[in-house]
Amino acid sequence: MKHLNSILAAALFIFAIGVVSAQDQNNPWAIEVGVNAVDVYPVGITDNGRLPALAGALEVKGDLFDEYFNQNDHWNILPSVSRISVGRYIGNGFTFTAAGAVNRIDKLGDLEVDDLNYYSADGEIKYSFRDLINGPGGWFDPSIGIGGGYTWVDDIGFGTANALANVRFWVTENVALSFQSTYKHAFEDEYGIIHFQHSAGVAFKFGGKDTDGDGIYDKDDECPETPGLPEFNGCPDSDGDGIEDRNDACPNTPGLAEFNGCPDSDGDGIADPQDACPTVPGIAALNGCPDADGDGITDADDQCPNEAGPAANNGCPYQDRDNDGVLDKDDQCPDVPGTVANNGCPEVTVEVINQLTEYAKTILFDTGRSTIRPESYAVLQNIVDVMKEYPTASFVIEGHTDSVGRESTNQKLSDSRAAAVRDYLTTIGMDSSRLSSIGYGESRPIASNKTKAGRQQNRRVEISLKK
Known part of the structure; x- marks a missing residue:
């Protein structure tokens, strides 16, 4: 035994x-x-x-x-x-x-x-x-x-x-x-x-195996033989633009997600591969080439590229269509009455901003989420209508919350709600280049967070003029 x-x-x-x-x-x-x-x-x-x-x-x-x-x-x-x-x-x-x-x-x-x-x-x-x-x-x-x-x-x-x-x-x-x-x-x-x-x-x-040495074990690495990043399960982002190479149409040039990873060098909203003038901001209607005066004639074909004018006059202005005292050649908003001080474009007043903010405060969201409730669509259309009256102005959508819950959660919620309003306004006709959004979380209360009424006032969206 x-x-x-x-x-x-x-x-x-x-x-x-x-x-x-x-x-x-x-x-x-x-x-x-x-x-x-x-x-x-x-x-x-x-x-x-x-x-x-x-x-x-x-x-x-x-x-x-x-x-x-x-x-x-x-x-x-x-x-x-x-x-x-x-x-x-x-x-x-x-x-x-x-x-x-x-x-x-x-x-x-x-x-x-x-x-x-x-x-x-x-x-x-x-x-x-x-x-x-x-x-x-x-x-x-x-x-x-x-x-x-x-x-x-x-x-x-x-x-x-x-x-x-x-x-x-x-x-x-x-x-x-x-x-x-x-x-x-x-x-x-x-x-x-x-x-x-x-x-x-x-x-x-x-004993863990990491073939490509990127700090991600092979069993969790979707690209085990190519060094990559944890956020992409071990796959690379060669140009560092936040879009992994597998989904990046321009993997070696930093770009934007909206353009599948390709750049928009001139910031005109048209990806470089589709932009006939990739180094100069332009418009989609002109394949990315500029129209500095907004008269629909590319600068290369416009005898007055910095002054709006009709094609019949080779792009040069000769009238004051909006009767605002600023000739079309000097009028950056030739079809909208404005002021001389604002180059013929209307100026956004404090009253206008207050009106927009009052509209914005009535926007309703699903509880704890950034989904806009349908009953707010009409007021959002009113906001766009007002903004369009000031075509050269840019606006900032601001999100605010009360202090209930974690500060990081409130910050994230305010960011997403402001972004949701910005994105919706672009879908109903507002130029996205004139809108930006930011969330302030619970950092800018306008009333006491100790009362229900105060917290309700602090849960709001406001609109300000971008300087």
Whole structure:
């Protein structure tokens, strides 16, 4: 029986090292080094478990878990690195581990004995509750397990069946402090020692594969052979424009999402590949070429490129169509009465801004979201109608919230609501180049957030003139 137990323990030890598969899916292997303590007293020696070879004919007997934490009187500790283990994760929270330990026994319960050499080799199967408690990647990692092994005390050897509890505290992604307590039940009635073995150590996990070296493990990397970015699941964004190469029509030139990653160098809203004048702002109707005076004639064909005029007069003005006292050649808004000070375009007054803001304050959204409610569409059309009366003015849509909830959530909500109003105005005819949006979250209240009425006033959208 003794030899059979030795063969069983050795086979289990080899299996745990060579076959078992580590600490999480990204880094399946783990090595732990530390110290161990052997304690007989909390389990004692059964009536059939006398140790004449070690302790004479005396019984060393305590109740289960009796003085379990009494390290001063009962624990045997070797003051050096005395335990090492190797483990491999196999999935679904299970880990196989092989462990070896050495110690020096001078206390068997309440008995003092001559220094006895202690050696153990164990195989363990553990289940971790880490993901259940913390979610993937949590720092608190408790587990339970079972196993078996073989223990030698001087020249006496015996097999054991083990039950264990372990907890690890991950201080970094790959390093943890580990504490374990193992109950070892001896197979040998005459020579076996039923005992606890406690251990503490530092665990290091490793083994994750990252072929392209971009810090994203191959199993999570959609482009495992090309260095990429976490936000694109490991795929590259060569030009750094926030659009991954796979979806970028111009992967080597920074561009905009609205143009599938291609640039709009002159900022005229027409992507460079489709722009006949890519370095000079233009208009879509003229394939991206400029019409500085807005008379519908490209600057190249306009004899008065900086003054609006009809094609019949080769682009040069000769009238004051809006009768505002500014000739068309000088009038930046020849069809809209304006002022001389504003080059023939109407000026936006404080009253107009106040009117727009009053309109904006009545815009309704779905609760906690940035979706505009249909009953607000009419007032949004009124806003566009007013804005169109001032064709050279640009406006800023401002979002505000009350202070209920997290500040970061309120900031995000105010940003998205302001952007939603801006985007809707462009869909009903407002030039997007004249609109911008910004969210101020809860930072600019106009009333007290301590009352319901005050909070309602603070949840608002306002419109200001862009300077």
